[in-house]
Amino acid sequence: MLDYNPLACLPSSEELPDSDDTPVDNELQDLIPGLLKAILAIAWADRMDWFFGADMGVYYDPNLPAIVPDGFLSLGVERFFDENLRRSYAIWEEEQVPILVLEVVSQTYRGEYTTKKDEYAKLGVLYYLVYHPTRRRKSRLEVYKLVNNEYQLLSGNPVWLPEVGLGIGSEQGIYQGITREWLFWYNEQERRLRTPEERVQILAQRLRELGVDPDALM
Numbered sequence: 001m002l003d004y005n006p007l008a009c010l011p012s013s014e015e016l017p018d019s020d021d022t023p024v025d026n027e028l029q030d031l032i033p034g035l036l037k038a039i040l041a042i043a044w045a046d047r048m049d050w051f052f053g054a055d056m057g058v059y060y061d062p063n064l065p066a067i068v069p070d071g072f073l074s075l076g077v078e079r080f081f082d083e084n085l086r087r088s089y090a091i092w093e094e095e096q097v098p099i100l101v102l103e104v105v106s107q108t109y110r111g112e113y114t115t116k117k118d119e120y121a122k123l124g125v126l127y128y129l130v131y132h133p134t135r136r137r138k139s140r141l142e143v144y145k146l147v148n149n150e151y152q153l154l155s156g157n158p159v160w161l162p163e164v165g166l167g168i169g170s171e172q173g174i175y176q177g178i179t180r181e182w183l184f185w186y187n188e189q190e191r192r193l194r195t196p197e198e199r200v201q202i203l204a205q206r207l208r209e210l211g212v213d214p215d216a217l218m
Contacts, residue, residue: 005187006215008180014112014113018126026104026106026133028133029055029104029106029194030054030055030124031175031176032070032071032102032103032104032131032177032182032183033054033055033070033071033102034054035175035184035195036052036071036102036168036184037052037054037071037181038195038196039184039185039193039195039196040052040073040185041127041186041200042193042194042196043166043176043193045156047079048079048159048160049074049075049076049077049078049079050073050076050077050079050080051073051075051077051078051089051197052071052072052073053069053071053072053075053086053089053098054071055068055069055070055071056068056072056086056089056218057088057089058072058088058089058091058098059088059090059091059092060097060123061090062090062092065130066088067119068121069098069102069103069116069120070100070102070103070104071101071102071104072089072098072100072101072102072125073095073098073099073100073164074089074094074097074099074130075096075099075163075164076096076100077095077096078131081095081215085109091165093124094134095101096115096127097123097124097125099126099127099164100125100126100127100128100129100161100164101120101124101125101127101128101129101130102131102183103116103128103130103131104131104133105131105132105133105135111145112130112132113130117130117144117151120151121146121150121151124146126145126146126163127143127144127145127146127161127163127164128143128144128146129142129143129144129152129168130142130144131170131183133181139157140170140182141157141168141169141170142183143161143168156169157170157188158184158186158192159169160172160188165186166185166186166187166193167185167188167190168183168185168186169182169183169184169186169187169192169205170182170183170184171184171192173192173195174195174197175195175197176197
């Protein structure tokens, strides 16, 4: 009897294009998901069942171009794929649809509130986040949850995401020496998780209180 595995006929993530040679047109589209990923790398350091991708192709059909969100989170997947890490994210290979997708609006709309929103709903992404850095009259961060195949806007700041086990929201902070509004993860008590820079500063202060020069340890 022929043992046929249809997944074996699909291209792997290593065979799929990992770049469309289109640079991001807003530095925040790189920094904002980068900060979220850096915080998770510390908060979930002992977990090996998650992956956060930034500006990476998400393939859902081998015959169609990838969707490239500014950031996305998947649970129930290997944190480290191998020593070369992931080049792209193929859903048929990972067997998990991202649970959360983030889009950061640039100077011009790219369908964040229309076509992309519809695409992610069809894909089954549970949480869809849109962050508009220069918005004034409406909330800059909008968090949607997929309910009955349609996205419903959630209220609050931060917004608790029970399936993720974290909340997400926006507030003023410092990252890479830049003071502005950033997106952060929060615990269930709505306490913001510290950034890597903040953790280093706290450790340095504690060492000074013990009479130890932190620079001497470098």
